[in-house]
Amino acid sequence: MAASRPAGAGGTSSALGTASDDALLAAHVNGNSDAFNELVRRHRDRLWAVALRTTRNPEDAADAVQEALISAFRNAGSFRGQSAVTTWLHRIVVNACLDLARRRAARPSVALREEESFQPADPRDRIAERELGIAVEEALGRLPIDQRAAIVLVDVQGFPVADAAEALGVPIGTIKSRCARGRARLACSLGHLRDR
């Protein structure tokens, strides 16, 4: 009962470390048991940041990321390469966050504790910068979740507007509008503007 490895199923950990996201996903589909783990290792912090900033609740963020990654694990074969793998992963995570938020709409979001929003903290950060960061995080938490998700992807995570639109499944103009209105609310919350 000797086994032979199918094409794409092999690969050393060092080879996986240098493989593209597309190659890792393809290897996972072809049966490489380490490829998806490498993909997760590569993107987990960004996925976590998006989930935490969108849900505003560490438990919900963990639930959303776990649910999303298992979904991605199962449905990797349906990925058609029409977007970047990271966009695909973020879309699944953000949608899991939004679904969770809708299911738990009755429960208010909570402000992130400092150690959650600043992990790891940059020791060079000055106190004023840290305080400003906390204020921005808190203001983000007060935005409607659709605006928050758009701002987290575009402004915080640096996604191109088109990718964020694809991730959230809405037109580009909608993302721009959500970001614009969200920034206006944030500017007021942060005291940059007097009420208009």
Next chain:
Amino acid sequence: MSTAPHPASGPDLDVLADLSADLLVPADERAARAHVEACAECSTVLQALDRTGSQLRWLPPIAMPPDVVTRIDAALASEASVVSIDQRRRRRVRRQQLLGIAAAGVIVLGGGGVLVSQLGHDTSGADVSAGAGNDGEESAPSERPDLDEDSLPGAVRGLVNGGEGDEPLELEGTPAPQDCVASVQVGGVDELIGVIEIRYGGRDRDAVFFTTSDPALARVIVVDDCSRQDPEIEAIDEGQI
């Protein structure tokens, strides 16, 4: 830049936000820009919006906490194990359909109504060869449940189907060479449930499952290669079914 006061007819905050995001239609954009150039307050608003965007971009990265990393890794490992078993079952069913399951010998055992599905080593030599994992698809490492000394007993329930009421015990595994089964069967008493290819301790191995005197337990014997007449036994354990 003008320092003129903000007129009552000036654009509101949403319009200015749209202006900063290039969302206005050309005619509205021209009108808004013309106003902003003459309005200190609106210029300040645009600067505040830009400043807000900058502050968002400079939020520090957030690392996934170690406990969440552990939780996610465990969930994915569990999922990988389930997927592996499911893949094997689906492929086994397909294979049985292709081979013609009518060729399989069905032994009806007394008492608990246990059925043992077994393809004879002698009656379908060519098929056994195919079932021995010589095709690339069937023998892919990822298709094998990845087990070790600790996880083996707990995996028994997931691998062995049936056993409730008159439902037969069965295993969607490979054909069971009689020589191999005979060599590992304990006292010739326990009945074969089936053989499945697994990863054990990081290596490709075969797991041979037997009933026991306790209907709630199955015995699993891990051998190096069940296609051999006298395989090496690497582990013997029992698990709930």
